[in-house]
Amino acid sequence: MLAEDPDQILTEEQKEFSKVIHSSGQDLLTLINDILDLSKVEVGKLEISFEEVNMSEMSQRMKQHFTQVAKHKNLEFTVRSSEEVPPVFNTDEQRLQQIVKNLLSNAFKFTEEGSVAVTFEKASKGDFFGLPLSSYTEDWLKITVVDTGIGIPAEKQQLIFEAFQQADGATMRKYGGTGLGLSISKEFAQLLGGICKVESEEGKGSRFILVIPNLPNGMPEIASGFACF
The missing domain is CATH 3.30.565.10 (Histidine kinase-like ATPase, C-terminal domain)
Known part of the structure; x- marks a missing residue:
């Protein structure tokens, strides 16, 4: 939402920072999910x-x-x-x-x-x-x-x-x-x-x-x- 800046209150640099924060958060979420999936496989708890x-x-x-x-x-x-x-x-x-x-x-x-x-x-x-x-x-x-x-x-x-x-x-x-x-x-x-x-x-x-x-x-x-x- 910050990156889209509908009210036009952020500078271009601030918008880019917002995109970086969002991207980093997505990367972290992906990493957590991947680790959880591998852990479930290792202990035989992943449902197919x-x-x-x-x-x-x-x-x-x-x-x-x-x-x-x-x-x-x-x-x-x-x-x-x-x-x-x-x-x-x-x-x-x-x-x-x-x-x-x-x-x-x-x-x-x-x-x-x-x-x-x-x-x-x-x-x-x-x-x-x-x-x-x-x-x-x-x-x-x-x-x-x-x-x-x-x-x-x-x-x-x-x-x-x-x-x-x-x-x-x-x-x-x-x-x-x-x-x-x-x-x-x-x-x-x-x-x-x-x-x-x-x-x-x-x-x-x-x-x-x-x-x-x-x-x-x-x-x-x-x-x-x-x-x-």
Whole structure:
């Protein structure tokens, strides 16, 4: 409200200070929520609710949410959904949204020029081969977030999925953030019965891939031993 200054009583500098205060408050709130989510996962108290998710609405929501971010950074942003994606997919909608938002936020943060793209498609057998639920269902969703950002060295690609970690200290100082987004994405992907992994090369962008199963009857008891690469 202060930043909008409807009565025109603040200087431009004061308005900017108001925006900084608001932004810092939002960052703090996000950090607190992220830490709480990780804590709940660690003690097994995070509730997962499987329900019907409208995939058309999901992709449209991501487009609306990040279009202005792309314009602000002068980046090309595309959202594509394959015709093979079922109109309704059974998973935890809140957790799925949070994973995709985390991956897209991460992509935009580390991309200064070029593009960010997200694709929704039906996963092939090779995408989920060897996962604990691969023999339970063959109906899987694959969501890919690709950017033309700074990329990640091969030796750092496991590290980035750990809590409070980024590629290196210089990256954290330059781009900010807590290093929790990818860790939460990894944990949530496992809770949904799937996997989250990265393919990247330093200086040539990154490709984050999320693969999750369609579970109309909820999580089966056989699910265990999930991994994220």
